[in-house]
Amino acid sequence: MHTPISEPTTRNAKATFNHILDAAIELFYKDGYHRTTVNNITKHAGVAAGTFYLYFPSKLALYKHVLITFSHNIRREIAAKVAVKETRYEKEREGIKAFILLAKKHPQMYNIIYESLYIDRALFKDYYESFALRYIRGLNESVKNKEIRDIDTEIVSYVLMGISNFIGLKVVLDLGNNNDDIDYIVDQVMELIKAGLFR
Amino acid sequence: MHTPISEPTTRNAKATFNHILDAAIELFYKDGYHRTTVNNITKHAGVAAGTFYLYFPSKLALYKHVLITFSHNIRREIAAKVAVKETRYEKEREGIKAFILLAKKHPQMYNIIYESLYIDRALFKDYYESFALRYIRGLNESVKNKEIRDIDTEIVSYVLMGISNFIGLKVVLDLGNNNDDIDYIVDQVMELIKAGLFR
Numbered sequence: 001m002h003t004p005i006s007e008p009t010t011r012n013a014k015a016t017f018n019h020i021l022d023a024a025i026e027l028f029y030k031d032g033y034h035r036t037t038v039n040n041i042t043k044h045a046g047v048a049a050g051t052f053y054l055y056f057p058s059k060l061a062l063y064k065h066v067l068i069t070f071s072h073n074i075r076r077e078i079a080a081k082v083a084v085k086e087t088r089y090e091k092e093r094e095g096i097k098a099f100i101l102l103a104k105k106h107p108q109m110y111n112i113i114y115e116s117l118y119i120d121r122a123l124f125k126d127y128y129e130s131f132a133l134r135y136i137r138g139l140n141e142s143v144k145n146k147e148i149r150d151i152d153t154e155i156v157s158y159v160l161m162g163i164s165n166f167i168g169l170k171v172v173l174d175l176g177n178n179n180d181d182i183d184y185i186v187d188q189v190m191e192l193i194k195a196g197l198f199r
Numbered sequence: 200m201h202t203p204i205s206e207p208t209t210r211n212a213k214a215t216f217n218h219i220l221d222a223a224i225e226l227f228y229k230d231g232y233h234r235t236t237v238n239n240i241t242k243h244a245g246v247a248a249g250t251f252y253l254y255f256p257s258k259l260a261l262y263k264h265v266l267i268t269f270s271h272n273i274r275r276e277i278a279a280k281v282a283v284k285e286t287r288y289e290k291e292r293e294g295i296k297a298f299i300l301l302a303k304k305h306p307q308m309y310n311i312i313y314e315s316l317y318i319d320r321a322l323f324k325d326y327y328e329s330f331a332l333r334y335i336r337g338l339n340e341s342v343k344n345k346e347i348r349d350i351d352t353e354i355v356s357y358v359l360m361g362i363s364n365f366i367g368l369k370v371v372l373d374l375g376n377n378n379d380d381i382d383y384i385v386d387q388v389m390e391l392i393k394a395g396l397f398r
Contacts, residue, residue: 032317034233114313118231121372129374154375155366155387162365166357173320175328176353188354195394 005065006055017055019045021069024062029108033063033115064123067116070109071127075134077102088147089194091138096164097186103168104182110169132157163189204264205254216254218244220268223261228307232262232314263322266315269308270326274333276301287346288393290337295363296385302367303381309368331356362388 008017023045027036038059042049056062081098082091103109116123135157142148148156167189171179178184207216222244226235237258241248255261280297281290302308315322334356341347347355366388370378377383 032233034231111316114316117310117313125372125374128368132375149390151390152377152383152387154377155369155384156391158365158369158374159362159388159391162361162363163358164361166361166364167354169327170354170357173324175324175357176331178351178353184351185354188351189358191348191350192355192358192392 004057005061008055013054016045016047016051019047020052020055020062021066025066025108025112028063028066028115029111032111033059033119060119063112063119066112067123067127070106070112071131074099074102074109075131088138088142088145089190092160092193093186093190096160096167096189097182099164100168100171100182100186103172107172110172128161131161135160160193163193203256204260207254212253215244215246215250218246219251219254219261220265224265224307224311227262227265227314228310231310232258232318259318262311262318265311266322266326269305269311270330273298273301273308274330287337287341287344288389291359291392292385292389295359295366295388296381298363299367299370299381299385302371306371309371327360330360334359359392362392 008014020041024036024041027040027044031040036059038052039049041059041062042052052062056065078095078098081094085091085094113124113127116127132154136153139148139153139156143150143153167185170176171182171185207213219240222240223235226239226243230239235258237251238248240258240261241251251261255264277294277297280293284290284293312323312326315326331353335352338347338352338355342349342352366384369375370381370384
């Protein structure tokens with residue numbers, strides 16, 4: 001899933017590159033991938049039309065870059081929060097909370113990730129499979145340490161991703177109640193999975 | 200969220216109506232909502248262009264009808280399977296399994312439901328909020344019967360919808376392993392939520 005983009009090297013080039021990225025994220029969110037043109041993006045970014053192709057061979061390559069950037073940011077943010085926690089219980093609690101806060105901060109996240117299902121189904125598959133693989137590694141450690149019960153860790157990873165995803169949607173789209181009280185929500189979620197998953 | 204469509208009354212009209220629906224579902228799945236035109240739909244359905252407007256005032260009204268139809272079918276199918284089960288545990292197991300089998304039978308389901316996020320965010324909100332409301336009613340009964348622990352049933356409903364959704368995606372898109380063995384997957388999922396949710 002390589003995106004042959006040309007990363008900028010100078011400070012000016014980096015600023016231009018980021019303007020293009022930010023404009024693309026905003027427009028993909030607002031109008032969707034298919035209705036957004038390269039022309040829309042450069043106009044919105046306030047850069048010359050040709051500038052786009054200095055960095056990206058196509059709109060698809062830019063979209064892939066956005067998707068990978070989201071993916072890396074989510075992983076890095078969660079990993080940083082989780083790393084300072086000792087137990088698997090605390091790690092899960094912190095991971096779910098970090099995901100919700102991130103989704104709240106970047107409401108475009110869902111649209112842009114889900115949209116991969118329409119742009120190229122392989123992107124969607126790759127996104128969640130590679131997310132799951134990293135999750136499974138951590139869960140396997142916790143099975144070994146007898147921190148969690150011996151349930152198929154691949155299935156556990158999809159269950160936990162599904163929980164974070166839908167609880168995140170609930171908060172971001174304000175579905176139902178209590179969406180301002182993230183700690184309450186996370187506590188209730190942990191209450192539910194605690195005795196089932198942890199021993 | 201009313202869709203002012205004209206339901207057909209004669210047998211011939213019903214057949215035409217269903218041809219249009221099937222064509223729309225196929226094209227929305229393949230090309231997405233925005234790239235599919237009314238013209239594409241009538242051509243694919245093999246009906247005269249004007250026929251479309253006998254039933255649907257617009258492409259959006261048709262899309263809403265498709266979404267509502269999916270929603271009703273999912274609810275009805277799950278409700279039928281769940282109704283014959285006695286305990287909340289058996290009901291949940293059967294509900295998750297029915298959802299996965301339905302998603303496998305209609306792989307267009309995810310695309311068309313998720314796409315509401317791009318077409319009209321209110322549709323997506325309404326879809327999951329009304330799904331949650333019915334779920335919560337059943338869960339509240341089970342709290343009263345002391346079949347499940349006293350956890351916020353709205354949050355429980357989103358957790359369980361998230362689990363079904365992601366486990367369904369895993370099976371439909373064949374993410375990771377064991378996707379042919381639905382019973383194994385459902386058993387592992389229930390193993391995880393059992394001790395946490397049920398008492």
